[in-house]
Amino acid sequence: MNRLTSTLSNLKANNQKALVAYLVAGDPDMDSTLDLMHIFVESGVDVIEIGVPFTDPIAEGPTIQRAHDRALKNNISLKMILSLVDEFRKSNKETPIVLMGYLNTFISHIDLVQATGKDGIDSILVVDIPGELNLETYGISNPNINTISLISPTTKENRVELISKNSTGFIYYVNLRGVTGSSNLNISEIENNISRIKKYTDLPTLAGFGIKTTEDAKTLAKFSDGIIIGSSIVEMINDSSTTKEFGRIGQYIMDMKVAIS
């Protein structure tokens, strides 16, 4: 069983919620990213989501856009990110890793993605493909890697069904109409939509976008299988980009973990 699938099903079996934390590879540099991945795990993160920098990240708000830009100044490529994961796996073979990015960077590296073995990345989430399509459509058919699809507040019922059938890792429910880091969560809409998704699939459904406070996390964990935190962490990484003291981030993650437990 895929590392991501087994991690999420173990959590579910123990009645626990998943905590997914996001960072952009190479922001502020690759050594920091590796350190941060370990800090994430030590602080209670269940799944690490690595943003693959792209020049035109249309789904990202200003915070994550700027992180992409900083990473691109360091010429971070998917090739380097896969090496980073190899490095991480030397001391951690348990924590699932999801790459989140845009189609053009993945299809430019199909050979590399295809060659990834069991101890590499576990899943790919492509932001800019329709949810009912999967990676095989684009020539990526690596049995070690599964597909995470997004469902948003505007996804119609017939497509919820198609997308649910097509996903393998988990369903990423986009909490709001907007880009990453936006605010104003509509809790009752999120609750309704997640329960609608659950009619069609037994896959874990995780909620992401716009989660900032432990209050948000606590509320959403009640009816989802876990939460995804991105922009607020990326903001903190940027604040500490010169000192490289990321302790505050560890604390923030621990607080989030407590909130969803």
Add this chain to the structure above:
Amino acid sequence: MTSNKFNYPDKEGFFGEFGGKFVPETLMYALEELENTYSKLKDDKDFIKEFYSDLSAFVGRPSPLYFAQRLTDKYKSGNIWLKREDLNHTGAHKINNTVGQILLAKHMGKKRIIAETGAGQHGVATATVAARLGLECHIYMGSEDVRRQSLNVYRIKLLGAQVHAVDSGSATLKDALNEAMRDWVSNIDDTYYIIGSVTGPHPYPMIVRDFNSVVGQEVIKQSNDLFNKMPDAIVACVGGGSNAMGIFYPFIEVQETRLIGVEAGGKGVSTGEHAAPLNDGTPGVLHGARSYLMQDEAGQVKDTKSVSAGLDYPGVGPEHSWLKDIGRAEYVAVSDDNALKAFHVVTELEGIMPALETAHAFAYLEPLMKELDSSANVVINVSGRGDKDINTVAEIDGIEF
């Protein structure tokens, strides 16, 4: 509205292997809504009547096909005809598409209009039709373009729209598009996004082409009236490619007519500093569609370089990529220097000041006319007028006001 057996895109939005719908999930429903609305309206008699009546009374169509005597004399090897899109209301072909799309917005009950713009012509054309219907309007424009197209920025503001300068990335057209997409994702329920070129996710490349293909349809009729046969060649500049697609589309099945798209060669295609993806790009996915793209080996989109803001874009409409690959259209590139020379030549010889975008098409006459015999008829699509570029040209010529 279409009159052509080249019935692309297919139902998934592909022109061969180009096109498609590569967007965040939130936008899928809006694209579906647009597709359904358009497929209902495009053959609706009342809708067609309203569109053509606006094109006639508000835009001033049909635009003339004008014989350029002195340019013809200069090259001595064929007849040069100008399709005068510069005479349209607001000064460019862009208004054809916005007049059509605002009708779609009206039918869909959308209250808020957004658009991206490079040279500002699409921004002006969008702000114009939004003003006419009293709709709230937001225009996204790269901050570099805000600087070099300040006249159009002011025109947009006078029309009551808000201009949002975009600083991210290269601060040009592609970044304006990114930001418009983000706005759309965030305000999807009440907002209509008027894309300004034959780019973006399906159904936009089809819709923009269809609305703008009135240009090519008129040229067919005018060619018959004026020289009693089809043109030997049609030349149009290509950034995203909407003016070219509008004039090419009705001619795709007219095999005797060469279709020539002219991209922005910037400092020269060999220097890498240009905006000519069909000449020096590879297929990739940007802004919702698969098409030729200026990108590096890692799949990152490269910065572009062109004196013309409207052509300064690393991608191109997917139908052009398809026409290139099947060999139906030819795509060449013209450098900044040659486009600027042509700007002056056409202004002095014809009393018509072309946009810098259009000047690229004119510059290609230099090599083209040498290949043609004296009976050949060549149509240049004069996509827009050059008033907006006076500051840029003056700066290059070292003139201060």
